[in-house]
Structures are given as C-alpha cells and as structure tokens.
Amino acid sequence: MRAVRREHTTPELVVRRVLHAAGWRFRLHKRSLPGSPDIVLRKHGVAIFVHGCFWHRHPECRYASIPKTRQEYWLPKFAANVERDARKKVELEELGWKVLVVWECETRNLAALEERLRREIS
Numbered sequence: 001m002r003a004v005r006r007e008h009t010t011p012e013l014v015v016r017r018v019l020h021a022a023g024w025r026f027r028l029h030k031r032s033l034p035g036s037p038d039i040v041l042r043k044h045g046v047a048i049f050v051h052g053c054f055w056h057r058h059p060e061c062r063y064a065s066i067p068k069t070r071q072e073y074w075l076p077k078f079a080a081n082v083e084r085d086a087r088k089k090v091e092l093e094e095l096g097w098k099v100l101v102v103w104e105c106e107t108r109n110l111a112a113l114e115e116r117l118r119r120e121i122s
C-alpha cells in the first residue's frame, strides 16, 4: 500500500526552493534507492523525505489528528505508513545515507526550515 506518495506536492516544492536558494544541488525521486526519497543530495550523502503530517503521523503535530469515525479504516493505514517509513529509513541508512524527514508543517516557516537544513546537511 503506497497510495499516499504523491510527487511534486507543494511542501516538497517549498523544500526544493529552500535548498536551491542555499546553493545545494539535488536530484529528485531516486527510484533506485529504498523508498525513492523525494530529494537526494548525493554529494552530502543526504536523502530527504517530505512527509505529510497526517498520512505519515507526525508525532505530537496538530495536523496529525486521528479521525473520530471509521478508525478501522484509518488506523491500519497509518500503521502501515509509519512501518514502511521506518523500514525505508533503515534500508537507506544501511546503504550509508543520512535520512532527513521534513514534515509538511515545517514548510510553513521558511527561516526555521532553512536553518534546520543548514544544520543537518554538512
């Protein structure tokens, strides 16, 4: 089940714009890598996923609420996404990549996002 990965979503475009403005070079949607990361900075060994807070269950985020109805539908979906994200992260790390997750809500504050990326991409 991987219906939740949409490409070129707005939060992803925001991250790309920040990276570009900071002068980092990157590639998109590397299908040859586990989980096909949204953004890859090969020179820095960094793979980035831009995750929607709701679908990927951003911990303690107000955008990651649990619907009150049809929980028998939502909960297994959420669990599968979280499990898959964790598995792909491990697979990438075993290949030597540093994995960053940028949450959708982080793309609402460009200054903080850029500061975080500068800190984590070396």
Ligand SMILES: [Zn+2]
Residues within 6 Å of the ligand: 053, 058, 061, 062, 063, 064, 103, 104, 105, 106
């Ligand atoms: Zn969030």
